[in-house]
Amino acid sequence: MENxxxxxxxxxxxxxxxxxxxxxxxxxxxYFYGLIVISLTVWALELLFPWRKDQKILRKDFWLDLFYLFxxxxxxxxxxxxxxxxVTAQVLNDxxxxxxxxxxxxxxxxxxxLPAPWSLFIFFIISDxxxxxxxxxxxxxxxxWKIHQTHHSIKEMGFAAHFRYNWMEPIVYKSIxxxxxxxxxxxxxxxxxxxxxxxxxxxxxxxxNIGWDYGYLKxxxxxxxMHIWHxxxxxxxxxxxxxxxxxSLWDYLFGTHYIPSDGKDIELGFANDxxxxxxxxxxxxxxxxx
Numbered sequence: 001m002e003n004x005x006x007x008x009x010x011x012x013x014x015x016x017x018x019x020x021x022x023x024x025x026x027x028x029x030x031y032f033y034g035l036i037v038i039s040l041t042v043w044a045l046e047l048l049f050p051w052r053k054d055q056k057i058l059r060k061d062f063w064l065d066l067f068y069l070f071x072x073x074x075x076x077x078x079x080x081x082x083x084x085x086x087v088t089a090q091v092l093n094d095x096x097x098x099x100x101x102x103x104x105x106x107x108x109x110x111x112x113x114l115p116a117p118w119s120l121f122i123f124f125i126i127s128d129x130x131x132x133x134x135x136x137x138x139x140x141x142x143x144x145w146k147i148h149q150t151h152h153s154i155k156e157m158g159f160a161a162h163f164r165y166n167w168m169e170p171i172v173y174k175s176i177x178x179x180x181x182x183x184x185x186x187x188x189x190x191x192x193x194x195x196x197x198x199x200x201x202x203x204x205x206x207x208x209n210i211g212w213d214y215g216y217l218k219x220x221x222x223x224x225x226m227h228i229w230h231x232x233x234x235x236x237x238x239x240x241x242x243x244x245x246x247x248s249l250w251d252y253l254f255g256t257h258y259i260p261s262d263g264k265d266i267e268l269g270f271a272n273d274x275x276x277x278x279x280x281x282x283x284x285x286x287x288x289x290x
Contacts, residue, residue: 015082019074022065031191035073035200040158042204051211051224051264054157058210064280072163078252081169085174111184124195124246126184127177129185132243132250134176139239146287153276154207155260155268155284157228162200162206167284211264222248228263231272236260 022032125139138148150166195224205212206227213225222244228244240256244251251257277283 005022011082012078015078020076027060031193031196033073034193034197035069036196038204039159039200042201042208045205046159046209049210051209052156055158059156059158061155061278062158062160063162064278065154065164067280069160069163069167071086071169072165075082076167076170104232120194120195121233122184123192124198126180127195128199128246130177130180130252131173131245132247134173135245135258136239137176138169138172139243143287147172149270149273149276150283152231152268152270152285153273154231157209157224157231158267159208162203166285166287199246211262218248219252220249221275222246225263226251226257226259228266228268229258229260232263233267233273240281 003217014044019032020071022030026033047048089092113119114122124225138144145164149169150170151164154161154164203224206222206224208224212223213223216220217223218226222242226242226248230240235241241256242248248257
């Protein structure tokens with residue numbers, strides 16, 4: 001237990017120093033300012049090419065979603081996720097050690113041995129497919145759906161809505177992603193940043209007030225005209241449609257795609273969402289209520 005306490009302390013200190021250096025001493029792969037640049041760029045595109053022209057620039061819940069963006073990306077990591085991730089890795093390693101194994105022992109192959117473009121591409125495809133499946137679980141399992149309702153409480157789409165999600169949601173994603181990523185091996189940290197910035201940009205665009213579908217690329221890339229139907233209050237199936245994170249490919253392959261018409265003015269939300277709280281703290285603890 002003393003070892004786990006040491007890991008927790010080092011995690012908090014390490015991430016706090018990392019975040020401080022990100023803000024005070026930016027470099028080319030800076031996460032903090034990279035997020036700001038992507039967000040401002042997509043917001044500028046919303047202002048230049050608005051899909052719903054009568055939607056206000058500071059739309060409904062704009063400031064709440066902006067707070068969610070910084071809370072989920074930075075404060076939540078500081079408060080919980082980094083420490084939890086490091087402790088989980090050590091617990092799993094200790095458990096495997098009881099049977100004479102290590103985390104590296106369950107690695108089937110290492111994509112890091114491949115040329116960088118291929119390892120990056122494979123990492124992106126595999127992680128996106130796993131997340132697509134996790135997203136379906138968030139809609140199909142009652143307790144997970146209660147967690148995911150925070151994201152679906154959005155009533156007007158905008159770039160910052162991308163990160164309105166409950167604090168438990170990244171725990172679900174990371175927990176299910178953990179073992180498969182170990183099995184295929186890791187990629188260089190700078191490559192992870194590249195993938196992450198790409199997925200952030202796609203996610204921002206998916207939620208933005210922009211009526212783009214990317215032409216024929218819509219069958220590969222998730223896009224605003226497709227994703228808005230995922231947020232529709234009226235669903236053609238019980239558990240929803242269009243579960244793609246970065247790629248729409250999986251929805252077309254497995255028959256969960258649904259774009260019946262231009263969804264510019266459809267009502268967003270979910271059944272009985274008028275009972276869902278508006279306050280940040282109440283939304284964060286909502287899944288734990290009976």
